[in-house]
Amino acid sequence: MPAPHILIVDDEPNIVMSLEFLMRKNGYAVSIARNGTEAIEAVDRAPVDIVLLDIMMPDVDGYYVCQYIKTHPDRIKTKVVFLSAKTKDADVKKGYEVGADLYMPKPFSTRQLMVKVRELLAAPQTQADLTP
16 A cells, blocks of 8 residues: 655745655655645646645645645545644634645644644545545
């Protein structure tokens, strides 16, 4: 069985490097997108299990990327985790409204992130997943 595939989307190189190291250390396959446009291209190219997604990026924001993923018929099972410095209630609410599976404010605990990633990967299929 292949390792779960994680797509990291952030325009901050230090965050990308630390998340990539963390995910690879835990046995996951990792792809990187440095902005929203690259994220959409990556999702169109190949399925990923989880997208770790920043909101504030220079081109297409994370809200749009999440909405795109969640409305893409072939990517309906992809989980989206927002990792964002936007912590106002309205920002978090909007994240869930566009389809996020989880919203974690920056700075976040890498230990807690790994727990949540494992939980999302182990989550049973939803009814929507079971519908042919």
